[in-house]
Amino acid sequence: MPQRDETDKRLWYHGRMDAPRFIADKTVGRLAKWLRLLGYDCALQKEDDVERLFAQARDESRVILTKNTRRHTRRGIPTHLVLASSDSMEQLRQVIDTFQLTIGDDRMLTICSVCNTPVEPLTAEQARGLVPPYVFATQREYSRCPNCGRVYWAGTHRAKMLARLQSSSEA
Ligand SMILES: [Zn+2]
Numbered sequence: 528m529p530q531r532d533e534t535d536k537r538l539w540y541h542g543r544m545d546a547p548r549f550i551a552d553k554t555v556g557r558l559a560k561w562l563r564l565l566g567y568d569c570a571l572q573k574e575d576d577v578e579r580l581f582a583q584a585r586d587e588s589r590v591i592l593t594k595n596t597r598r599h600t601r602r603g604i605p606t607h608l609v610l611a612s613s614d615s616m617e618q619l620r621q622v623i624d625t626f627q628l629t630i631g632d633d634r635m636l637t638i639c640s641v642c643n644t645p646v647e648p649l650t651a652e653q654a655r656g657l658v659p660p661y662v663f664a665t666q667r668e669y670s671r672c673p674n675c676g677r678v679y680w681a682g683t684h685r686a687k688m689l690a691r692l693q694s695s696s697e698a
Contacts, residue, residue, distance in 0.1 A: 547626050550589040552580055557615035558592060562622065563643055564688055566634030570643055581605055592622065616691060635688065636679050639672035646670040646679060654678060 549569040551559035562569040570589060572580040584591050584605040591607035608625055610618040622628065639646055649657075649669040657678045658669070666680040 546628065548587065548589045549592050549622075550580065550584050550587070551592045552595065554594040555592050555610055555615070555618060558610065558618045558622070559643075560640045561615060561619045563638045563640040564636065565619075565628070565630055566637040567628065568638060568643060590626075592618075594618075619692075630692065632685070635685055636670065636681060639675060639677055639679075641677050642672060642675045644672050644674040646672050649678065654680070 546567060549559070549562060549567065551562075551569055551571050553571075553573050553575065556571060556573070559569040559571045568589075569592070570583065570587070572583065580591065581604065583589065584607075589605075591605060592610060593607060594610050594613065596609055608622065610621055612618055612621065623630070637646060638644070647670060649671045651663070651667050651669065653671075654666075654669040655663055657671075658666070658680065662680055666682050668681045670679045671677065672679075
């Protein structure tokens with residue numbers, strides 16, 4: 528399990544949140560994207576500003592995900608997990624195993640992979656013109672990010688994700 532900052536009253540550990548929330552630093556940006564696609568809230572700190580990273584982690588009760596081994600020896604670092612691999616799929620596997628995350632249709636594609644905002648359902652009619660014609664012809668379930676406007680559809684995204692996860696767990 529990740530190390531724990533004793534002063535930190537983490538809601539998740541007390542069972543009041545249904546899943547841990549994460550914050551990735553810039554060493555694991557791709558991992559953040561994968562977690563979002565699976566429906567887990569993962570903020571991203573792109574600047575190399577450790578104090579801001581720690582502050583946001585504490586303020587929003589997020590577990591820090593990093594590859595930076597220098598940082599976790601610092602005193603007073605909030606709850607964090609140091610990723611062992613530089614491969615983003617192996618990192619994802621490590622996070623899933625450590626936090627016992629569930630992967631399922633009810634969670635997948637509920638959070639925008641670009642900006643970490645919960646997406647909203649979109650009717651097929653609303654999606655017309657926003658997606659390529661071949662997608663519109665074959666898909667009926669859509670959602671859209673109210674923040675950045677990105678449109679998601681279940682079929683192909685979901686299948687691709689599951690295939691990637693499957694192949695990485697067998698490797
Ligand atoms: Zn978005």
